[in-house]
Amino acid sequence: MNQIRRERERARTDRPDLDAVLDAAAVGTLATVLDGQPWVVPMLYARDGDRIILHGSTGAGALRHVATGAPAAFCVTLLDGIVVADTLFDSSANYRSAVVRGHLTVIDPSEAAYALDLMSDALIPGRSAEVRSNNKKELSATLAIALPIEPERWTVKVRDAPPSPPDDVADSGGWAGVVPLRTMAGDPIPAPWVSADVQAPESVHRLVRRT
Amino acid sequence: MNQIRRERERARTDRPDLDAVLDAAAVGTLATVLDGQPWVVPMLYARDGDRIILHGSTGAGALRHVATGAPAAFCVTLLDGIVVADTLFDSSANYRSAVVRGHLTVIDPSEAAYALDLMSDALIPGRSAEVRSNNKKELSATLAIALPIEPERWTVKVRDAPPSPPDDVADSGGWAGVVPLRTMAGDPIPAPWVSADVQAPESVHRLVRRT
Numbered sequence A, B: 001m002n003q004i005r006r007e008r009e010r011a012r013t014d015r016p017d018l019d020a021v022l023d024a025a026a027v028g029t030l031a032t033v034l035d036g037q038p039w040v041v042p043m044l045y046a047r048d049g050d051r052i053i054l055h056g057s058t059g060a061g062a063l064r065h066v067a068t069g070a071p072a073a074f075c076v077t078l079l080d081g082i083v084v085a086d087t088l089f090d091s092s093a094n095y096r097s098a099v100v101r102g103h104l105t106v107i108d109p110s111e112a113a114y115a116l117d118l119m120s121d122a123l124i125p126g127r128s129a130e131v132r133s134n135n136k137k138e139l140s141a142t143l144a145i146a147l148p149i150e151p152e153r154w155t156v157k158v159r160d161a162p163p164s165p166p167d168d169v170a171d172s173g174g175w176a177g178v179v180p181l182r183t184m185a186g187d188p189i190p191a192p193w194v195s196a197d198v199q200a201p202e203s204v205h206r207l208v209r210r211t
Helices: A015-024 A061-067 A109-123 A136-140 A202-210 B015-024 B061-067 B109-123 B136-140 B202-210
Strands: A009-012 A027-034 A037-044 A046-048 A051-057 A071-084 A092-103 A142-148 A154-159 A177-185 B009-012 B027-034 B037-044 B046-048 B051-057 B071-084 B092-103 B142-148 B154-159 B177-185
Touching (some): A015 A046, A015 A071, A015 A092, A015 A154, A027 A061, A027 B037, A027 B071, A037 A051, A037 A061, A037 A109, A037 B027, A037 B037, A037 B092, A046 A109, A051 A109, A061 A142, A071 B027, A071 B037, A092 A142, A092 B037, A109 A136, A109 A142, A136 A142, A177 A202, A202 B071, B015 B046, B015 B154, B037 B051, B046 B109, B092 B142, B109 B136, B109 B142, B136 B142, B177 B202
Antiparallel strands (some): A027 A037, A046 A051, A051 A142, A071 A092, A071 A177, A092 A154, B009 B154, B027 B037, B027 B071, B046 B051, B071 B177, B092 B154
16 A cells, blocks of 8 residues: 555464454445446444455345355555655555455344344444344345355455655655544434433443544 | 445535545545456545545556556445444445546646655655655656546545434344444554654644544
């Protein structure tokens, strides 16, 4: 990404490295091929062991098409910092990214309720214990999809380093460094119909503390 | 994204809506088709009027391949909040996303220096005025690529709303709302070789204030 010096951009090859990136983000980009053209859509997701769970409306035609065996690539990126180098050439970003390749499959209806609870808990940890699970009508409106995580079908890249020092001493002497970035949660905003005396649940407090 | 109620997920069709999404993010996901398979990579980018500028190393084989006319889709997503609804089904996210489709072209070497300065300023506003521009060696190591923004070849979707009220009154009564998310910059971290008496430049202060 950007003109990153190769020695500072690291491919990570251990499976826990992949899980760490996937578990740190909530949104990824799903790509597939439709009529020979690239097709992409941002999607919320959850990792469930050796698979990534995605979901959408059963009414979404393109999604249903790709869910029935089309080759897919799912990309997750976290931007961790802006790398301010002595030169524009060496300016860059610190980041974590993962790409998982494979074929999507539709999750069996008998498993869909579990998968969708897990999706909700990935987004709002603990929420599935606070409210009822999806009912039949909701389940039938939802397409739960899995992308398997298979050996040799994924890549992880991480840059987590100061700028590269300049090649030419004439470029040095100024300030160089990293501006770290992080995602922060603001104060929860109640929906318009929620009375002021209704307290936010533990899952919401946890969400705010976590970020 | 997620099981978003259709009425709250809005397609935006005015060109300024696209520019607003593209100008708010720094990283996107570039997708293309290689040997019939989806190929994706996260990339820093800048918008330059009616085109998106990308860049990479001239040594990156796959990137050079796609830069020579392959069909591409570039996806940008900003996660703005977690939508905590009365049901798991209605839980969702507030977000802004854009997809731009087209064919990549390699930027002419005569224009590359300008394009790369603009890339740097998209990442670190004002930085190109503080340090020298890319030199010949750096320019020859860099592939500057453009994706044109053409009418009817892009889509923007935005969800910026409270949760959907529950269909069933039995599900209501609890807290529901939005946990807003934003990206914050932390204190700049000087590179190990930078003396404590060297002040961070204005571009870095601007970066910290902006986020």
